Amino acid sequence: MLVAAICRRRLAVLFPPNLWWRIPSPLQSWDFRPYFPQLFLDGVAGGPCSEPCPDTISYFISCGLSPDDASTTARNLRIRSTEKADAVCALLRSYGFSDRDVARMLRSAPLLLTVDPERIIRPKLEFFPPQSHHPTMRFLRGVISSDDEIRRGFYRSPRALTGNLDKNMRPAVEALRNHGLTNEEISKILAVHMSVLMQSPTRIGEIFEDLKAAGMSIKDKRFTNCFRVMCSMRRETWHRKVALYRSFGLSENAVFEAFKKQPTALLVADETIKKKVSFFLDVLKLEISAVIAHPVILASSMEKNIMPRCAVLSVLMREGKIEPDISSLSARSAAPAWRGSRVSGKSVQGVDLLRRRHWASRLDLWPFLALYVLWLLVVVPALDFTDALVVLGVFSAFHILAFLFTAWSVDFRAFVGYSKVKDIRAANACKVTPAMFSGSKEIVPLHIQKTVASSSATGEVEEIYFDFRKQRFIYSSEEDTFFKLRYPTKESFEHYIKGTGYGTDAKINTAVDKWGRNIFEYPQPTFQKLMKEQCMEPFFVFQVFCVGLWCLDEYWYYSLWVKIPGTELLPGDVVSIGRSLSGEDKSVPADMLLLAGSAIVNEAILTGESTPQWKVSVAGCGPEGNLSVKRDKNHILFGGTKILQHTPDKSINLLSPDGGCIAFVLRTGFETSQGKLMRTILFSTERGLEDPTRSRYKLFLSCSLILTSVIPPELPMELSIAVNTSLIALARRGIFCTEPFRIPFAGKVDICCFDKTGTLTSDDMEFQGVVSLKDEEELITDANKLPLRTQEVLSSCHALVFVDNNWYVGDPLEKAAIKGIDWIYTSDEKAMPKKSGGQPVQIVHRYHFASHLKRMSVVVRIQEKFYTFIKGAPETIQERLVDLPAVYVETYKKYTRQGSRVLALAYKLLPDMPLNVISIISNSHWSPINLLLTGMMLMDSLPDMF
Template sequence: MSRFHIGGKVVDSVDFLQKRHWAWRLDLWPFAIIYGVWLMAIVPILDAGDAFIVLGSLVAIHILVFLFTVWSVDFKCFVQYTKVNDIHRADTCKVTPAKFSGSKEIVPLHFRKLAGSSNSVDVEEIYFDFRKQRFIYSKEKNTFCKLPYPSKEKIGYYIKNTGYGTDAKVVAATEKWGRNVFEGSVTYILGKSVGDPLEKAALKGIEWSYKSDEKSMPKKGGGNAVQIVQRHHFASHLKRMGVVVRVQEQFFAFVKGAPETIQERLVDVPAFYMKTYKKHTRQGSRVLALAYKSLPDMTVSEARSLEREVVESGLTFAGFVVFNCPIRGDSATILTELKGSSHDLVMITGDQALTACHVAGQVNIISKPALILVNGKNSGEYEWVSPDETDIIKYSENEAEALSESYDLCIGGDCIEMLQQTSGILKVIPYVKVFARVAPEQKELIMTTFKSVGRVTLMCGDGTNDVGALKQAHIGVALLNAIPPAQKEKSSSEAPSKNDSAKSGKSKKLKSLVENGEGPSKSRAVSKSESTSNQAVNRHLTAAEMQREKLKKLMNELNEEGDGRSAPVVKLGDASMASPFTAKHASIAPTTDVIRQGRSTLVTTLQMFKILGLNCLATAYVLSVMNLDGVKLGDVQATISGVFTAAFFLFISHARPLPTLSAERPHPNIFCSYVFLSLLGQFAVHLFFLISSVKEAEKYMPDECIEPDSDFHPNLVNTVSYMVGMMLQVATFAVNYMGHPFNQSISENKPFLYALLGAVGFFTVITSDLFRDLNDWLKLVPLPRALRDKLMIWALLMFLCCYTWERLLRWAFPGKMPAWRKRQQHVAATIEKKKSL
């Protein structure tokens, strides 16, 4: 069996391959034989020139075969590998990912003996790594399975487990699962706290500081230090996090999280609880609920072994922490520009639905009344509810499209789970404008749903939670937090706030801390002295001292990696690994840059193909039909023509995109009615102009028979054909230049404008025969006055016909409008019609 169908979320199937010996690769031995045949059979019977032409063709084919192995994974497998049925004969495998999960890859297949096994017989493990995930072969299931982690075992499994008592077991576990490194939200580096801007804003708001030894204390003194004993990190599916701390000799459990999550874990819920947090979320603030409970006397080891459920249950409400996160000044402007350029805007966030709707309204993502899908009063029934709870509409998945015509819809992560269970994903998600409280895998699901209904997606993300969705989007833009340059000491008092703002992209400021109650008693300040070891830098170290320094350095590295309790440096930039574009700033402005540059590149490519096509058609006629009549070009003439062509191509490729995005979209490819009709129409005009001009010139020439293979010599027909050809070339560039609404117009692209004017002036001069010496150098004969006037008039008419035809086609065949945009325009027209009645 050479293929395993896995059918997972990441991998669909795996094919077993064995690498061919280099001598038996299909891109080597067949060509070695062909080259030998060429040397032994072709070279003796052909001239040297013809033989080398054959060799060049063979080399070109060989190069194409090599390039196809780079371009296509399937072709590379066919050329360099053979399929095998026995897994033990395979050394490589071709991994076919699941739909919308990327492209195929060739990865090595690993075989190893498990270390540290207690059995006398070694156990062989077969696995491959694909996108930082390990898949292990299971003999029982006869397929590959994702590496399992012992996180959902029965309680008896953990009771019997005695840990890793030997170095061999530690090595075996490390090889299997890797190091378990905790990444905290805030850590202490080089004398300052770095990490989550929200956490830093909270510490700043309550005027506390966090130190490297897991301690937090008031900045101004007068209180007790809080020692963190155990952490239960934030989980997106739990929507909360908790810590066990020690204040003096007493232990407390502190928990924070989403208000609706903490509400379920409170012993007593205040009457104002829901009303208060909904009030702040409707105003666009980010609200977290705080809760705590006292723990009985215990040892530190017992506190560290407390289960999460014990720590985060039976809590006492402490208050709400409300964060005011002002929107970046350019966000609304940029999103308005995107909306006006025929783009549909959707917000995907982990914030509460009321907060998300408020922010979406401020940045013009939603413009109609909002409806939020919530679980109704009756169990199992869902309702569309307005943010102020005045409008309530019964939910029906078949009415989502009609409802989106009058309202902007918002759903949460729990509703997405309901849609998955009822198979309503495709009926609802394409019409939703705001997604709130979504988990990372749900973000990925949203992007795949949009792609499955034919949407072309661009997504911005700035964190690890966005990695899956960024990979699924057609265009991913990772937003990184820019590090500002070092500021001078004169503004040191303002530096912290400015640095925080620059690093986070938002000014996260604490609005109010406690609505009801207070936390534990105020604590006293504890000072801490820091030791330095700079005294032994300038003297030679003994062998023992060098060994101690080496061990000290190793311990520092291990502490930086983390031991399960300390918080190491947060690793930033995960989003940039999953997206093709990375912005160094937190602003969404790069999205408009990507679209603007993409549209400019697309229209430039289209006009290049059109210009090349028209030039090639005219040149083909000159070099074929007219060449049989003896029409030729001189060397100087061909050189001048090539110089003008190169200059034109250079200058049109440097056209800059317009600063404002247009609502009109460019044509996505060259295989469309607009391009074909434009080429055929313009070529018909060019051909008519060329044939008419040459026929007119023949009336002024005596009848003579010119051999096609004869040398070039100036005559009236050659002169007219050269002038007409250059006029066609200039007209082609001028007519097919794509300016507004995507690029600079001809008048704004000064180098191209001057090149066109120079070409027109040059050909006006040589046609008018103002400088006879110049025409003699170009080997152009004088034109009769009547013929010269006709050429000038016909050239003008040719340009006007082509220009009119091109503009007519651009009006008749605009860029394709997406289906959702057509639906919006139809709805808007219907509403306007009803208003007029």
């Protein structure tokens, strides 16, 4: 807004014809269109006409002026040819001026139409391009703190733009630095008086000498204002003013002290100074020492301020209401003039319909305006002005508190800025109350739009909804309730297996309108927003008050696979997903149900566990059952997890083009498991008064006691010192804190709990051996001495996956067992001993570990015989053993107390049965009994040394 300010002021000195080509080129891209009319008044030709020309009036009307304005403007100009005028208007519009801007400019400066647009106007327009790399601007940016400060400086002193960089600006700044001023102090001076750049180094040195003689230090807060005034006069003028004040009988020190208090008092003309002093001495019978003690009255206007106030004071003094005191006059001279449902869902508890008030009817505006008017009409005439100012301060404090409470309390903001309505179609916002302990209330917009009823419908219906924390709630007129947008997560397995995705673009567009795009668009607050939030925190306001007191999306489309971005996935899509062909880990873009194939995924981003998980399809589940996300998580690929390996199912008719696994999209965006985690991070924190467990009465009482107590001035400093001391002490111990404001809260901590696996210990496990209970308790640590059946159970009862180059993916415990017994595991799911003497064990079917069963098992084939091998918690296997050793319970409790992880190993010979029968038996129904115990496996977790 540089030119915006300058053009409204005094631009006549900015562009004289003889100085134009010396003006430094581009400065910055401030929008100057609203203030442009006076920019070209210098150097244009024209003169007033006695009678407006009808053709000129018509032309102005065609440019957007009203008939009255066109008639008035045409008196100052006669357009003989519209060719140049049209060229001027076209040039202005090409630089972004709207028709309204052009009309406003012509109304204020019609002579613009008479100048040469290419020779005069275009160079001046190019003076302010979008980017400026001119040496002058780079130099100023190195001195002044911001472009806004540069704007303010040129706003007050536009003549400084005519200065030369090397002849004026650099020497002036260098002189200021040589006299001890820092860049920050120089920036403050230039912001209020940019014409300092036009001062010579000699004149700057004289100013510093005179200020030093007057007892002014550069560290004084009044230095900037005094320096600005000194730059506005010559040295001879300064000495003449001082001599004039001394002629009234004042000492030099008294004149200098008055100058420090009110530097502009010396800018008044000599005759005016004499007139004011004569009035105070001869008419008011005041002492010159009393007058000079309040120099603000010498800088006030005689006619507008001093005389009217003296007339009022004289009446009050005659009536005995006040004592003769010049301080009353100075206070009044310096005083500024007054300026005048319901909702279904666990995450939301309730919804209130609101309608935004007009700005003039806001309860934080008009009541206080009424109070201010009452203060002006009633309080000011009835009380002393000082008491009236106290009342005004109280009103202003309540007004500020009302403004702050709109930021602290959603209920108060709704009360102030909105009105409650009962008709949902009259509402344009709603106040949403989340479930208890789920965050704070919010006011969100209420949307009403036309949409199709479903992907197969053709007619339009009215849909009313609001979005709250990345969730959409849709209004049902039949039940008068808001329902959360439902995702297809509770359908039968038959529904998912028969799913064919979306067949047409119209259906896809309808689904996009309903579900939204599959993308995480979480709010990223700007620095200004974070700064505002911190500054408006109650404790921060209290401190200020104290200081004042003191993805890949592929779907089935007419038997064709179509490749789309993962962000376009929709619930109901049938996709093909697998490990990237390049070998890199591939993140799952949404929650998906595996329909065919299997995959190994890393879910560390959701659970923190580094152990990969094996996901299998729902092909073995009965079509009559319903999906449960918690129970059937072994069949679900969760969004954000990484696929380490996948195995497609080649037995089905639906084959994917990239050899991936077939999956059904369940949830997208913030409704996925990863999205719920993100929403918890973003919205779960309660703030301030929104904690329902805190007593409002005790909180109010405590705040009142704090506010009415004597608050030590050093409190904020002591808090800062305590935090800084803590940071230094932590840093000495190699501990660094990223959020220092949490240090005071750490003083309340009595106990710290740490997770063991992966923190106190490493993720790897160490195989200790197997405890044999055949005759008596015996710990066998040598793998070669283990019974063959025990080695077969250890080598095959696991969920490891062979990837490549003898690299296994799976539980570190199972990897350690394979390594401890010196067996190998191949890609065709076969375990074999490295040494001769054992038969290969072929894994036929796996029943994966389930936390509620506390066991896992496999069906294997050894020399055409089928066995089931089981391992699990000792207390679980205990119930299924055909012969329980006497020391069974005592043994596993003994090693458990020593910190070892104990798993019981057992097996059973199975009768002949078809393999397809085995594959369709679910994990929960596979419950073999009469098992034979082969021992107890011991594992240890190594301490994490790093």
